[in-house]
Amino acid sequence: MATNSILPEGKKPAVVYLIPCALYPGVNDVLPAYVLTAVQACTAFFVENERTARRFLKAIWPQMIIDNYTWINISKPGPDEMAAFTRQVKNGGIVGILSEAGCPGVADPGQLLVAEAHRLQATVTPLVGPNSLLLALMASGLNGQLFRFNGYLPIEAAQRRKTIRLLEAETQKEGTTQLFIETPYRNDALLKDLLETCSAHTLLCVAADLTAPAEWIKTMPIKAWKQQAVSLHKRPAIFLLGRS
Numbered sequence: 001m002a003t004n005s006i007l008p009e010g011k012k013p014a015v016v017y018l019i020p021c022a023l024y025p026g027v028n029d030v031l032p033a034y035v036l037t038a039v040q041a042c043t044a045f046f047v048e049n050e051r052t053a054r055r056f057l058k059a060i061w062p063q064m065i066i067d068n069y070t071w072i073n074i075s076k077p078g079p080d081e082m083a084a085f086t087r088q089v090k091n092g093g094i095v096g097i098l099s100e101a102g103c104p105g106v107a108d109p110g111q112l113l114v115a116e117a118h119r120l121q122a123t124v125t126p127l128v129g130p131n132s133l134l135l136a137l138m139a140s141g142l143n144g145q146l147f148r149f150n151g152y153l154p155i156e157a158a159q160r161r162k163t164i165r166l167l168e169a170e171t172q173k174e175g176t177t178q179l180f181i182e183t184p185y186r187n188d189a190l191l192k193d194l195l196e197t198c199s200a201h202t203l204l205c206v207a208a209d210l211t212a213p214a215e216w217i218k219t220m221p222i223k224a225w226k227q228q229a230v231s232l233h234k235r236p237a238i239f240l241l242g243r244s
Contacts, residue, residue, distance in 0.1 A: 017097070036061055075109060135211070184237065195225055201222070
C-alpha cells in the first residue's frame with residue numbers, strides 16, 4: 001500500500017517535546033510534574049542557551065548526567081543546527097526544545113525546529129508552563145478576547161513613538177489589547193515614550209518580574225501613570241495597552 005511517510009522504512013516517528021522553563025531563575029515550582037517525565041525521556045536537547053539550560057535541567061533533575069545527552073544551541077539556528085535536528089528526528093529520537101525562559105516558540109527561538117518537526121511527521125508535544133505574555137494578559141484586566149503581540153518596538157525614538165500611536169489608534173478603534181516587550185535596560189525609555197505619546201485615558205499595564213518574589217503588575221490610565229515614580233530598569237517586563 002502506498003504511503004505518504006517521509007520517514008525511513010521501519011522507523012517510528014520522533015517525539016519533540018516543547019519544554020517550558022522558569023521565567024525567573026530558581027523558581028521551578030511553577031512547573032507541573034510531567035515536565036520532568038518528558039525531560040527524562042529525551043536523548044537530545046536543542047536550547048537557546050546551553051549553560052542556563054543545563055543548570056535548569058540539573059535543578060529539576062539532580063541525578064541527570066549532563067554528558068549523556070546531545071546539546072545543540074539554537075539561539076541563531078542555521079544550516080548546521082537544522083541538519084542536526086533533522087538527523088535526530090529522522091532517527092526517531094526523543095528531542096527536547098528549550099528557550100531561555102518561558103515557552104519555546106513563543107517570542108523565543110524554536111518555531112523553525114517545530115516547523116521542521118511537522119514536515120518530518122514527528123509528534124510535537126507542547127508542555128504546560130509559565131508564559132509571560134499570557135500571565136500578563138490574564139492579570140491586566142484588559143481585553144483577553146482580542147489581543148496582539150507586537151514583539152519589540154523600534155529602537156529609534158521617533159519611529160518608536162510613531163508605532164505607539166498606531167498601536168493606540170488600533171486599540172481605541174477595535175478594542176485590541178496590544179502587548180509588547182523591550183530589552184530590560186531600555187524599559188524606562190519605553191515607559192517615558194508611552195507616557196508622553198498616549199492619550200490620558202488609554203490604559204497601560206506593566207507586568208514586571210512575573211513569578212519572581214518581586215512580581216509587580218499594575219494597570220492604570222496614562223494620566224495616573226504620570227503621577228507615579230516608577231523605574232523598570234533591568235526588570236523583565238511586559239507592556240500592554242488597552243481601551244478604557
